[in-house]
Amino acid sequence: MSEKHKLASGARALLAGAIGVLTALAVTTPAGAAAGTLGAAAAQSGRYFGAAVAAGHLGESAYVTTWDREFNAVTPENEMKWGPIEPSRGSFNWGPADQIANHAMSKGMKIRGHTLVWHSQLPGWVNGNMSAGDLRSAMINHINQVMGHYKGKIYAWDVVNEAFADGGAVGTLRNSVFTQKLGNGFIEEAFRAARAADPNVKLCYNDYNIDDANASKTRGVYNMVRDFKARGVPIDCVGLQSHFGNPPANYRQNIAQFAALGVDVQITELDIGGSGSAQADAYRRVTQACMAVSRCTGITVWGVTDKYSWRSGDTPLLFDGNYNKKPAYNAVLNILNGGSTPPPMGGGTIRS
Numbered sequence: 001m002s003e004k005h006k007l008a009s010g011a012r013a014l015l016a017g018a019i020g021v022l023t024a025l026a027v028t029t030p031a032g033a034a035a036g037t038l039g040a041a042a043a044q045s046g047r048y049f050g051a052a053v054a055a056g057h058l059g060e061s062a063y064v065t066t067w068d069r070e071f072n073a074v075t076p077e078n079e080m081k082w083g084p085i086e087p088s089r090g091s092f093n094w095g096p097a098d099q100i101a102n103h104a105m106s107k108g109m110k111i112r113g114h115t116l117v118w119h120s121q122l123p124g125w126v127n128g129n130m131s132a133g134d135l136r137s138a139m140i141n142h143i144n145q146v147m148g149h150y151k152g153k154i155y156a157w158d159v160v161n162e163a164f165a166d167g168g169a170v171g172t173l174r175n176s177v178f179t180q181k182l183g184n185g186f187i188e189e190a191f192r193a194a195r196a197a198d199p200n201v202k203l204c205y206n207d208y209n210i211d212d213a214n215a216s217k218t219r220g221v222y223n224m225v226r227d228f229k230a231r232g233v234p235i236d237c238v239g240l241q242s243h244f245g246n247p248p249a250n251y252r253q254n255i256a257q258f259a260a261l262g263v264d265v266q267i268t269e270l271d272i273g274g275s276g277s278a279q280a281d282a283y284r285r286v287t288q289a290c291m292a293v294s295r296c297t298g299i300t301v302w303g304v305t306d307k308y309s310w311r312s313g314d315t316p317l318l319f320d321g322n323y324n325k326k327p328a329y330n331a332v333l334n335i336l337n338g339g340s341t342p343p344p345m346g347g348g349t350i351r352s
């Protein structure tokens with residue numbers, strides 16, 4: 001064998017050895033190595049990273065491939081809401097929600113159930129013509145049936161969604177058929193019914209504009225959770241929807257103040273309008289805020305791709321319309337992998 005050939009075969013042997021090592025690394029992902037997907041990276045700290053998914057897009061292979069590859073949790077975007085799932089009284093349309101749930105379970109993903117009691121996307125038969133007693137029994141039956149159907153399959157339920165008003169004194173609830181007929185106690189009734197329906201699932205209160213630690217709406221939800229904990233009303237988690245233009249500077253303190261009440265905090269519907277490095281930086285700060293609080297157990301972005309976002313004009317998600325990773329994706333992945341410790345987020349005292 002010529003010197004040239006000896007060198008070439010030596011180089012090949014080295015290359016083969018290197019590929020073997022790299023393959024072993026890729027398969028075992030030893031401690032300290034960076035994970036290559038959002039779900040795997042989040043799992044390193046015991047967290048999940050999910051996406052809202054719509055059954056109507058499951059026929060699109062790039063959509064499903066991206067969901068499966070990157071995320072280890074899911075929230076059905078609309079399919080489990082009262083209107084879509086119980087369109088006429090006592091008659092349930094499980095198909096689209098089951099499609100998402102079955103797929104998620106086959107991949108070992110966590111499922112967030114969204115949502116049992118919400119003033120919006122109600123079926124037409126739930127309305128102000130019902131008596132209080134009738135509405136109450138409809139609500140409790142709905143909770144029993146839906147939670148019963150998914151018993152053992154769901155990680156956390158958004159039991160009540162968006163019950164607080166955007167203005168008014170601290171603690172003001174949104175005017176809805178529920179407050180009109182059942183009074184402010186409907187939230188507690190719903191949580192008690194939910195615990196009875198499935199004692200083994202996490203029960204969350206979920207809302208938007210409760211991301212700023214000191215906002216009046218945040219104070220209202222904070223006081224409710226504190227009151228529930230003090231009186232033994234079952235509640236396990238608070239969902240911060242987090243539909244952002246710019247995340248508040250005291251977001252981490254906000255997560256910490258809810259966690260200090262003895263509940264988990266989940267970022268449930270994250271999306272941030274913008275593009276490029278500004279958007280990436282905002283996503284980075286949000287991810288750092290969750291990683292800084294041990295009871296912040298997971299993050300869900302409100303969609304897989306910009307093109308199907310409810311606010312697609314803001315291009316608020318981690319994948320563009322062609323499923324390309326955006327700078328925001330890399331920023332999130334880096335933080336989930338332990339990149340750089342959170343800087344102080346400043347602003348906002350934690351009130352009790």
Ligand code: G3I
Pocket residue numbers: 077078120121161208241269310
């Ligand atoms: O499925 C029907 C279809 O049959 C019909 O032809 C079509 C005509 O408009 O409507 C379709 O339903 C739409 C549904 O999304 C599914 O695409 C509804 O009109 C539309 O209102 C609904 O929007 C959803 C919205 O909630 C409803 O308020 C969004 O997809 C969904 O992303 C959004 O999610 C909410 C969370 O649940 C709670 N927090 C805020 C968040 C953003 O608004």
